[in-house]
Amino acid sequence: MKPIVRIAFRNTQRQRKRSFLLGGAIAFGVLVITIINAFTAGMIVNVKNNFSFIAGGHIFISGKELSDSGRVITAINDTAIVDESLKLVEPFVKKVNKRSSSLAQLIFGSWETNHTIEGVDWQKEEELAAKLVITDGSLEGLAKPNAMVLPKPIARRLGVVAGETILARLSTITGQQNVGEFYVTAIVEDQTNFGATSAYVHLDYLNDLLSLNSGSYQMILLFLHDMATMDQVSNVIYGYLKEHAEVDPRVQLDLYMGSNKKEDAEKEEEIYEAERKVMAQIFGGGYMNDEEPWEGTKFAVMTLNDFMQPVMAMVGILNTVALVVFLILLVIIMVGITNTFRMILIERTREIGTMRSFGMQQKDVRNIFLWEAVFIGLGGALSGLFLAWVIMTVVGFIKLDGYPVLQFFMNNGHFTFLIQPASVIMNLLILLVMTLFAAYMPARAAARLRPADALRAHY
Amino acid sequence: MAIVELDNVKKVYPLGKTEVQAVKGVSFTIDKGDFLCIIGPSGSGKSTILNMIGCIDVPTEGRVIIAGKDTGKLNDFQLTELRHQVLGFIFQSFNLIPVLNVYENVEFPLLLGKSAMSKAERSEWINYLIDAVGLADWRRHKPNELSGGQRQRVAIARALATKPQIVLADEPTANLDSKTGETIIELMKKMNSELHTTFVFSTHDSSIMAVADHIIRLQDGLIVENVHRSAGGNGRNPSEAAVKP
Ligand SMILES: Nc1ncnc2c1ncn2[C@@H]1O[C@H](COP(=O)(O)OP(=O)(O)OP(=O)(O)O)[C@@H](O)[C@H]1O
Ligand SMILES: [Mg+2]
Numbered sequence: 001m002k003p004i005v006r007i008a009f010r011n012t013q014r015q016r017k018r019s020f021l022l023g024g025a026i027a028f029g030v031l032v033i034t035i036i037n038a039f040t041a042g043m044i045v046n047v048k049n050n051f052s053f054i055a056g057g058h059i060f061i062s063g064k065e066l067s068d069s070g071r072v073i074t075a076i077n078d079t080a081i082v083d084e085s086l087k088l089v090e091p092f093v094k095k096v097n098k099r100s101s102s103l104a105q106l107i108f109g110s111w112e113t114n115h116t117i118e119g120v121d122w123q124k125e126e127e128l129a130a131k132l133v134i135t136d137g138s139l140e141g142l143a144k145p146n147a148m149v150l151p152k153p154i155a156r157r158l159g160v161v162a163g164e165t166i167l168a169r170l171s172t173i174t175g176q177q178n179v180g181e182f183y184v185t186a187i188v189e190d191q192t193n194f195g196a197t198s199a200y201v202h203l204d205y206l207n208d209l210l211s212l213n214s215g216s217y218q219m220i221l222l223f224l225h226d227m228a229t230m231d232q233v234s235n236v237i238y239g240y241l242k243e244h245a246e247v248d249p250r251v252q253l254d255l256y257m258g259s260n261k262k263e264d265a266e267k268e269e270e271i272y273e274a275e276r277k278v279m280a281q282i283f284g285g286g287y288m289n290d291e292e293p294w295e296g297t298k299f300a301v302m303t304l305n306d307f308m309q310p311v312m313a314m315v316g317i318l319n320t321v322a323l324v325v326f327l328i329l330l331v332i333i334m335v336g337i338t339n340t341f342r343m344i345l346i347e348r349t350r351e352i353g354t355m356r357s358f359g360m361q362q363k364d365v366r367n368i369f370l371w372e373a374v375f376i377g378l379g380g381a382l383s384g385l386f387l388a389w390v391i392m393t394v395v396g397f398i399k400l401d402g403y404p405v406l407q408f409f410m411n412n413g414h415f416t417f418l419i420q421p422a423s424v425i426m427n428l429l430i431l432l433v434m435t436l437f438a439a440y441m442p443a444r445a446a447a448r449l450r451p452a453d454a455l456r457a458h459y
Numbered sequence: 460m461a462i463v464e465l466d467n468v469k470k471v472y473p474l475g476k477t478e479v480q481a482v483k484g485v486s487f488t489i490d491k492g493d494f495l496c497i498i499g500p501s502g503s504g505k506s507t508i509l510n511m512i513g514c515i516d517v518p519t520e521g522r523v524i525i526a527g528k529d530t531g532k533l534n535d536f537q538l539t540e541l542r543h544q545v546l547g548f549i550f551q552s553f554n555l556i557p558v559l560n561v562y563e564n565v566e567f568p569l570l571l572g573k574s575a576m577s578k579a580e581r582s583e584w585i586n587y588l589i590d591a592v593g594l595a596d597w598r599r600h601k602p603n604e605l606s607g608g609q610r611q612r613v614a615i616a617r618a619l620a621t622k623p624q625i626v627l628a629d630e631p632t633a634n635l636d637s638k639t640g641e642t643i644i645e646l647m648k649k650m651n652s653e654l655h656t657t658f659v660f661s662t663h664d665s666s667i668m669a670v671a672d673h674i675i676r677l678q679d680g681l682i683v684e685n686v687h688r689s690a691g692g693n694g695r696n697p698s699e700a701a702v703k704p
Contacts, residue, residue, distance in 0.1 A: 003570040010558035085690040354554040358514050358617075359543020361536060451515040455550070 004364050008371030012379070019376055022336055026413035026435075027387060029329035036322035038422045042317040042416035043409045047311050048227060048304050049100050049191040053131040054197060056097045056120070056311030057221025057233045057302050060083075061241075063297040070293075073173045074101075077216045078245065078297040083439045085240040088221075095223040097125055100206050102196065104170040106215065108158040117168060118198035119206030123263075126198025128200070133189040133407060137162025141185025151190045151197040162187055172211040179266025180209045189407075194201075230303045238301040246298040252336050294384035310459050330431065334438035337376075341369060341442035352446055364449040370436055381428055392417040462657055463489035463512055468521035470507050470680075480680055481507040483680040484521065489673070491624070494651045496668040497661040499677030505661040506629050508610060508677070512659060513627045526624060538620045544573045544629060547618030547661075549628035549647075553610040554616075555602035555666055562598045565616045588616040590644060591653075608639040615646055619656065626650075628660035632667060644670055 012019045052058050062077035076082060086093065096275055100119040101102075120141055122129060129139055140148045141162075150160070160166055161184070168180050181199060191198045212218070224233060236366050296431060352365055399413045400406060407413065470482040470535050482504045488494055489512075498499045510516035511523045514530050517538075523530045526545045547568070555564050565585050570574070576584065579595060589598060592612040602610055611631060618626045628647065632640030644660070648670045660671075668674055676684035 003567060007556065007558060014558060350552075350554060351556060353515075354548075354550065354556070355567075356539065357513065357542060357548045359539055359571045359621075361539050364571075435654075452510050455510075455515065455554075 001390065002361075005371050007373055008388065010374045011368070011372050018340060019379075020196055022333065022340060022376050023380035023383065024331070025333045025336065026312050026377055026431065027384035029326050029333065030381045030384030030431065031391070032329070032390045033322050033326040033427050034385060034419070034424060035392060035417070036318060038388070038392060038417035038419045039415065040318050041423075042411075042422050044110070044310035044311065044315055045227070045418060046309070046409055046411045046416055048308065050131060051307075052227075052304055053124050053125075054222070055096075056099050056118075056125060056128065057303070058224045058230050059222040059237065060219060060238065060300075060302045061217040061222075062300050064300075065144075066295075067174065069175070069286065073264075074218050074219070075212060075216050076171055076218065076297055077213065079216065081241065081244050081297070082220060082299075084244075085237045086220075088236050089222075091223050091306060092229050092233045093222050093224070093227045095124070095242070097217065097221040097223070098203065098217040099221060100203060100210060100212060100218040102170045102206065102210055104168040104199075105190050106154065106158060106199070108160045108164070109160045111155060113157045115151075116198040117148075118200050119203035119207060120200050121203045126368045130257050134186045135189060135244055137185050139186055141183060142202075144185070146180070146182050146201065147202065147203055149186045149187040149188055149200040150184050152187055153190050154199065155184070155187045160184055168209075170209060172209070174211060176211070177208050179287075179409060180205070183288075188232040202385065203291065227304075230305055232305045233388075234301055240302065241299045245296060246294045248298065248300040251269070257367050324387045326427065326430075330434050332431055333433055337373060337435060337438035341373070344369070344372075345442045345446050348446075349449065349454050349457035352449055353457065356404060356449070356451040365449075366443045366447035369446055373435050373439035373443075374432065377432055379406060381431055385424070389419075404453040460551070461488035461524055462491045464522075464524040465511075466522040466524070468508075468511065468518045469506070469513065469521055470516070470518045470634045474541045481680055482511075482518075485677075485680075485682050486521075487675060487682065487685055488624075489657060491649070491657055492655045493657050493659070493673045494648060494671050495657075495659045495673040495675065497659065497675045498663065498665060498668055499661075500663055503677040504680040505663075505677060506682075509627050509659065509661055512625070513548060514542045534595060535602035538630050540572070543621065544567070545624050547616045547621065547623040547656075548610070549626065549631045550616045551630040551633045553602070553614050553634070555605070555610055555613055557602055557656040558601050561589065561605070561613050564602065564613055564655075565620050568617060585616075585620065588619055591650065592616045607635050608643065611635065611639075611643050612646065612700065615643070615650065616650060619650060619654065622654075624655065625657045626660065627671050630661055631664070632662065632664070635664070635685055637664075641666075 011049055061076075061082060062074065063078070063082075065073045065075060065077065067073050086096070098121065103114060104117045129142075135152055136252060139149070142149075148166070150166075155161070158166065163184065165181055165183050168182055170178055170180070172178050182199075188197070207217075208219075222233070224230060238247065238250060272396075280406075281421050322423070356362075356365065395415055396417060398415075400410065400415075401413050410416070466486050468482055468486070469480070469484050469486050472479045485508065486503075497508060498503050507516070512525065512532070513516055513536075514525060514533075516522070517523070517531050525541065526692055528541060530541070533541065533616060542659055545682070556567060559567060562585060565588055566581070569581060569585075574581065586595075586598075589595060591616050594609060594612055594616070597605065597609065602613070605613065614631075615626075618628075626647075631647070632643055644667050647658050647660065650656060661669060672688050674684065674686050
């Protein structure tokens with residue numbers, strides 16, 4: 001080790017209490033920002049995961065067609081194009097699910113309400129079954145072809161309990177009225193917490209009621225091996241479909257990140273509309289729009305990221321608050337560091353004079369101070385990271401049940417922390433730069449001491 | 460041959476609105492291998508002169524020439540380099556670096572610049588110095604575990620580490636009892652004769668100047684006496700007349 005580095009390192013231990021306080025403050029700042037960053041990053045993944053199981057995938061391709069009478073029919077009859085587009089991304093896709101949905105009038109006794117029914121292939125979507133938080137009944141009744149899983153708010157509105165039978169009135173894709181009888185096998189929490197959880201039924205049974213052609217479907221849902229490839233994969237699919245068929249504009253790309261900046265109010269309105277449209281297409285709900293007529297199947301491609309916007313906004317706010325707290329802490333710490341080093345400068349004036357007289361150059365005197373600051377900063381940062389890791393590990397072990405809203409942000413009842421190396425490194429860099437900045441003035445003053453004066457000092 | 464040459468040197472310190480004339484025009488030379496004692500009452504300008512010889516201060520007027528270099532013409536970097544290459548220092552209050560142990564304190568000046576010595580040569584040399592000042596058993600001790608006399612011995616070893624041509628000691632015995640002070644001066648004398656290093660030390664205690672072979676007496680910033688004595692003798696060197704103002 002170079003002698004000045006060695007001296008700087010030992011200097012940190014001269015006033016242990018003082019170094020400890022400074023390092024402790026730095027550790028606390030690093031701890032807070034690391035935990036919050038890791039928490040929000042973990043939360044995003046959990047929300048996406050949980051959402052993907054409820055929504056049935058990471059990427060959603062839906063189609064609509066115009067009937068002769070001008071009615072919009074939600075269905076993909078032109079399955080060949082979809083199959084072709086999927087071939088392009090085959091290595092990325094873990095699983096392909098198909099779903100149908102319809103806005104139905106649910107009737108129980110004298111009560112009725114409108115809600116989306118979604119047809120699911122329970123055999124293939126065991127993750128969905130696993131994610132449902134059952135409050136009444138069980139999934140065993142799924143053996144019945146007309147079994148239905150009903151979200152709690154709807155069940156309450158209808159006054160129905162598990163084991164009873166309700167009616168659903170819906171219109172087929174050709175516009176005929178049709179009525180089906182469903183056996184309510186389980187009642188589940190509405191985990192999305194904004195009424196977006198559908199009533200789940202068997203896909204075949206719903207397709208029959210909707211009079212869908214055999215072989216056609218309303219929506220195809222892709223689970224990917226790696227969620228991070230979501231945007232790329234969906235871009236490839238969208239690109240292919242756009243070349244070979246009609247498509248709806250994409251929400252994320254065309255609006256959130258749109259190059260044509262609209263006035264704020266107008267843009268907000270548009271985003272709101274687009275969000276409604278996405279919701280309607282994923283969960284049904286009869287969204288009607290005034291668009292030009294088209295031929296064949298018109299496709300829409302969406303990803304989970306498209307409706308992560310509210311979550312992302314919340315996470316963004318949390319992270320910003322954390323960063324602000326971190327920066328405020330850092331500023332306080334900086335003041336502490338500057339004052340401490342001013343004190344150190346006074347304490348070690350004669351020592352500086354001694355070192356200068358033996359031939360230490362000004363920049364080395366300055367560097368001793370800066371190295372000492374680096375050691376304190378680094379020591380604090382590493383202990384902060386270590387403490388954060390300990391806390392995250394311990395909290396990760398705790399299992400929280402019975403908070404349905406929270407469950408959506410958790411992974412099977414556990415909070416997950418995802419340490420992101422990039423943001424950790426970023427925070428450490430900010431810390432290091434600010435620490436050096438704080439120590440710089442006293443360090444320069446130390447370097448500029450005239451040796452003769454320094455040697456005359458009383459300390 | 461002169462290694463130090465002062466030519467009509469004056470030093471003025473600003474003091475509030477007035478100024479203090481610390482040195483009022485002194486000229487003398489120091490030969491290689493001299494064991495010079497600068498003696499004078501408090502405030503007579505001993506430290507000021509030593510600082511100028513030590514290149515930690517430059518004269519207001521006149522020239523100070525150290526190993527052929529006019530210090531008034533050098534910038535801070537060059538003065539620092541000159542100090543590192545030519546000079547060693549011993550201080551009244553020892554000024555050891557508290558975080559370094561005895562060995563590291565002695566080694567410290569060597570690490571500040573490029574050294575011609577290999578690692579092995581270096582440690583051999585440092586150990587030799589530590590042995591020479593009689594601290595062989597204290598190598599790994601920190602300064603605060605040593606007595607004042609021991610600390611000053613470390614300082615002597617440190618001052619010699621870079622094999623300087625001149626070692627400056629500003630009142631090296633002032634913080635020591637007189638007996639310890641004598642042994643310190645004797646040790647310096649020993650190193651002076653063994654290594655042929657020029658030693659310059661100051662004191663206001665006339666009892667310890669006996670070993671010096673060159674004595675400069677100061678009063679109010681002026682030289683009142685400048686005598687050489689033949690080595691080993693105690694009479695004045697007849698070849699050089701005492702300078703009386
Ligand atoms: N940095 C300075 N600023 C102002 N005056 C100074 C400074 N250094 C020394 N002086 C003054 O210069 C004069 C000579 O001081 P110097 O320290 O050289 O004396 P000295 O012989 O070493 O005295 P002592 O035996 O007390 O150490 C004194 O009057 C002192 O007050
Ligand atoms: Mg003095």
